[in-house]
Amino acid sequence: MRIFEPHAHMTSRTTDDYEAMAASGVKVLVEPAFWLxxxxxxxxxxxxxxxxxxxxxxxxxxxxxxRHHCTIGLNPKEANDDELxxxxxxxxxxxxxxxxxxxxxxxxxxxxxKAEEEALVVQLEMAAExxxxxxxxxxxxxxxxxxxxxxxxxxxxxxxxxRVLIDHNNELTVAEVLESGCWAGFSIYPNTKMDEHRMVRLxxxxxxxxxxxxxxxxxxxxxxxxxRKTIDAMLAAGFTEDDVDKVAWQNxxxxxxxxxxxxLDELGxxxxxxxxxxxxxxxxxxx
Amino acid sequence: xxxxxxxxxxxxxxxAARVDPEALAWLDxxxxxxxxxxxxxxxxxxxxxxxxxxGPLDPDASPDDVHAWTIDDAGRVLxxxxxxxAAEGExxxxxxxxxxxxxxxxxxxxxxxxxxxxxxxxxxxxxRSNDTRLIAAAxxxxxxxxxxxxxxxxxxxxxxxxxxxxxxxxxxPERVTPNASRMLAALVHERIAAGRDVPAEVWPVxxxxxxxxxxxxxxxxxxxxxxxxxxxxxxALAKRKGAQPH
Numbered sequence: 239m240r241i242f243e244p245h246a247h248m249t250s251r252t253t254d255d256y257e258a259m260a261a262s263g264v265k266v267l268v269e270p271a272f273w274l275x276x277x278x279x280x281x282x283x284x285x286x287x288x289x290x291x292x293x294x295x296x297x298x299x300x301x302x303x304x305r306h307h308c309t310i311g312l313n314p315k316e317a318n319d320d321e322l323x324x325x326x327x328x329x330x331x332x333x334x335x336x337x338x339x340x341x342x343x344x345x346x347x348x349x350x351x352k353a354e355e356e357a358l359v360v361q362l363e364m365a366a367e368x369x370x371x372x373x374x375x376x377x378x379x380x381x382x383x384x385x386x387x388x389x390x391x392x393x394x395x396x397x398x399x400x401r402v403l404i405d406h407n408n409e410l411t412v413a414e415v416l417e418s419g420c421w422a423g424f425s426i427y428p429n430t431k432m433d434e435h436r437m438v439r440l441x442x443x444x445x446x447x448x449x450x451x452x453x454x455x456x457x458x459x460x461x462x463x464x465x466r467k468t469i470d471a472m473l474a475a476g477f478t479e480d481d482v483d484k485v486a487w488q489n490x491x492x493x494x495x496x497x498x499x500x501x502l503d504e505l506g507x508x509x510x511x512x513x514x515x516x517x518x519x520x521x522x523x524x525x
Numbered sequence: 526x527x528x529x530x531x532x533x534x535x536x537x538x539x540x541a542a543r544v545d546p547e548a549l550a551w552l553d554x555x556x557x558x559x560x561x562x563x564x565x566x567x568x569x570x571x572x573x574x575x576x577x578x579x580g581p582l583d584p585d586a587s588p589d590d591v592h593a594w595t596i597d598d599a600g601r602v603l604x605x606x607x608x609x610x611a612a613e614g615e616x617x618x619x620x621x622x623x624x625x626x627x628x629x630x631x632x633x634x635x636x637x638x639x640x641x642x643x644x645x646x647x648x649x650x651x652x653r654s655n656d657t658r659l660i661a662a663a664x665x666x667x668x669x670x671x672x673x674x675x676x677x678x679x680x681x682x683x684x685x686x687x688x689x690x691x692x693x694x695x696x697x698p699e700r701v702t703p704n705a706s707r708m709l710a711a712l713v714h715e716r717i718a719a720g721r722d723v724p725a726e727v728w729p730v731x732x733x734x735x736x737x738x739x740x741x742x743x744x745x746x747x748x749x750x751x752x753x754x755x756x757x758x759x760x761a762l763a764k765r766k767g768a769q770p771h
Contacts, residue, residue: 277653279621315653348653349679379682380708381715409718436719439751458655 239263240483243465244490245270245373245405245425245452248295248306249287255455255462256302262466266502268494269295270309270344270373273316275457281325284312288333296338305501307494309343309373310334317357318349327360334368340497341365343373344405347384350377355391362395371401371496373423376411378431385411389418403450403493406431412444421493425454426464434464434471441472446484450493533606533637539582540599548577552600556607563611566604570619573600574626591661592693594633598662601630606637613640620647625656632662642671652680661689669696678705685712685727692726703734710739713761717746720753722760728768 241263248256248269259267269291278284291308299306310333312326333339342365347354358374365372374392377384385404392402399419406425407415415422424440425431431454441449453464461467469482494500541549555569574597586593605612616638620631632651635644644667651663664672664680672680677700684691691697709727716723746758 275655277650318649318653349676349683351675379679379686380711382711383708408715410715432719 239466239469240265240487241465241469242487242490243267243452243462244403244450244494245423245454246462247272247454247456248299249274249290250457251455251462253298253302256299256304259462260302260304262463263469264304264465266305266307266491266500267299268307268309268340268373268490270341270375271311271313272344272375272456273313277316277319278322279319281322281329284322284326285329292333292336292338307338307340307500309341310336310339311343311345311361311373312357313344314346314348314354314357314375314377318351318353320353323353323357327357330361330364331368334364334370337499338501339370340494340499341371341373341403342368343403344375345372346375346388347377348375348379350380350384350387355387358388359391359395362391362397365401366396369498371403371493372397374402374404374420376404376406378406381406381408382410385414389414389420392418392420401496405452406454408432409436409440412440416444416448421448421450421489423450423452425452426468427454428459428461428464434468437468438471438475438477441477441481441485442475446481446489448489449485450489451485533603536599536602536606536637540577540596540603543580543582543584543596543599544577551576552603556603559604559607560609563608563615566608566612566615566619567622570601570604570630571624571627573597573604573630576600579626591657591689595626595629597626598630598633601627602634602637605631605634610639612638613643616640616644616647620650625659629658629662632659632667633665635667636665636670645671648672649676652676652683655687657687657689660684660687664689664694664696666695669700672696672700674700674702674704678702678708681705681730682708682712685709685724688724690724690726691730697730698733701730701733703736706731706734707736707739710736710743714739714742714746717743717754717757717761720751720757722757723764725764725768728765731765732768 243264246267246269271288271291288310296306317323342361345358345361362372374388376388403421403423404415405423407422412422424437426434426437437451451465451468453462455462465486469486472482558565577600578596580596581588582594582596582599616631620628631647648663648668651659660683677696681691710731713723743758746754749755
C-alpha cells in the first residue's frame with residue numbers, strides 16, 4: 239500500500255499523526271499553504287509560515303520517512319485584507335521559485351468577494367509564469383456557485399485545465415469539474431465535506447480518472463487517516479488494488495509531477511522511474 | 526435581538542444590577558481616566574473580565590448562547606463610550622492586540638460609537654474568523670446598519686455553517702436578500718445530497734424570497750436513487766412544512 243496524501247495541513251498536527259500516517263502507507267504528502275484559524279495581521283507572519291512549510295515541516299516529516307512537499311499561495315479568506323493581499327502577493331514569486339513547491343495554492347474563493355477574485359486571477363497567472371499547477375480551494379459556502387465561477391476564471395486564464403486541481407468537491411460539483419478537464423479533489427472529513435462511503439459511491443458513478451482523495455487534516459475536527467480509510471472502503475466495495483493505487487498514488491503523482499518539483503528519490507519506490515519514463519520534468523529531479 | 530440594550534445608559538444600568546458596588550466603582554474610575562486620556566484603554570480594557578466578571582449580563586441567559594452579552598462585554602462597551610470621539614483612534618490597535626473577549630467587547634461597542642461606517646473593517650475581520658462568539662458579536666445592530674448586502678448574505682450563511690443561530694440576529698429578517706435565501710436553499714440541497722441535515726430555522730429565511738430553481742432541486746431529491754438522499758430530503762421538507770406560517 240503506497241499513499242500519496244495530496245492535502246494535509248501538518249503544521250497543525252502532532253508527531254503521533256505523522257507516525258500513524260506513515261504506518262497507514264503514506265509515503266509522500268503535500269501541505270498546502272492556508273490560513274491558521276485566526277486571521278493573520280502581518281505579511282511577515284506569512285513569510286515565516288511559508289519558510290516553516292519549506293523547512294521545519296519537511297524535516298519533521300522526514301523523521302517519519304514521509305516526503306513532504308508544499309504548495310504556496312495566498313488563501314482567499316486572508317486575501318480580503320487589503321494590506322495583506324498586496325504584501326503577500328508581492329513576496330509570493332520568491333517562494334514559487336523554490337524546490338519542493340509543487341503548486342500554487344490553496345487559492346480560490348471563500349465569500350466570493352472582489353478582493354478574493356483579484357487574488358485568484360493574479361495567482362493563476364503566477365502559476366503560469368512559474369510553470370506550476372494550481373490547487374484550488376472551493377468555498378464551503380455557496381459551493382456550487384463558487385465552483386462554477388472558479389471554472390470560468392480558470393478557462394479565461396493561461397493555464398490548461400489539466401494543471402488545475404479543484405478541491406473539496408461534493409455530489410453537486412463533481413460532474414462540472416470533471417467536464418471542464420480539471421482534476422477533482424475530495425476532502426474526506428469526519429462529519430462534513432465528504433465521507434468515505436459517499437466517496438466510494440462517487441468513484442462508482444464517475445470512475446477513477448482525474449479523481450483525487452485527501453484528508454485535508456488541519457486544526458479543526460479532521461482525521462489524517464481518512465485517505466487510508468477511504469481506500470479500505472474502496473476495497474470493501476470491490477475496487478481492485480490497481481484502482482486504489484490509481485486514486486491514492488498515481489493520480490496525485492501525475493498531477494503534482496507537472497511541477498517538475500516532486501522529490502521522490504530515496505523513497506525506495508523502484509517503479510517510480512519506470513512509471514515516469516518520458517516525463518523529462520520528473521527525470522530532472524531524479525538524477 | 527429584542528433584549529439588546531438600547532443605549533449606553535441602559536448598558537450601565539444592567540451592569541450595575543449584576544456586579545458588586547466595588548467592581549462598579551472600579552469601572553467608573555477607569556472610565557473617568559479613559560475620558561481624560563483614551564490611551565488608558567490599552568491598560569484597562571483587558572482587565573474587564575477579571576475585575577467585573579465574565580458571566581452573562583442577562584442572568585437568565587445561557588452561558589452557551591453566543592448572542593448573549595457578557596458582563597465584561599458591557600464593561601468594555603462603557604469604556605469605549607467613555608473615550609468619546611477619541612475611541613476611534615484606539616479601535617484598530619485595541620482590536621489588533623485584543624484577545625477574543627476584548628475583540629468581542631469592541632464588536633459589541635461599534636454600534637455605540639460615533640464612527641459611522643468606519644468600524645466596518647473590524648466587523649468584517651471578525652466574520653472571517655471561526656470563533657462563533659466573534660461572528661455573532663460582529664452581526665449586531667452595527668452590521669445591520671452598515672454591512673453591505675453581499676457581505677451580510679455571506680455572514681448569514683457563515684452563521685449556519687458555524688452553528689450560530691440566525692433567528693436571533695439583529696438583521697433578520699429585514700437584511701435578508703433574495704441572494705441570501707437562494708444560498709441557504711442551495712445549502713439545503715447540498716446537505717441533502719450528502720444525506721445530512723440543516724437546522725429548521727433556515728426555512729423561514731428561505732421563505733422570505735423562495736428561490737424556484739433551488740426548491741425544485743430539493744424536491745427532486747425525493748426521487749433520488751439513493752435511500753439516504755431521499756430520507757434527507759424528506760426530513761428537510763418536513764422541517765419546511767413545520768416552519769410555514771399558519
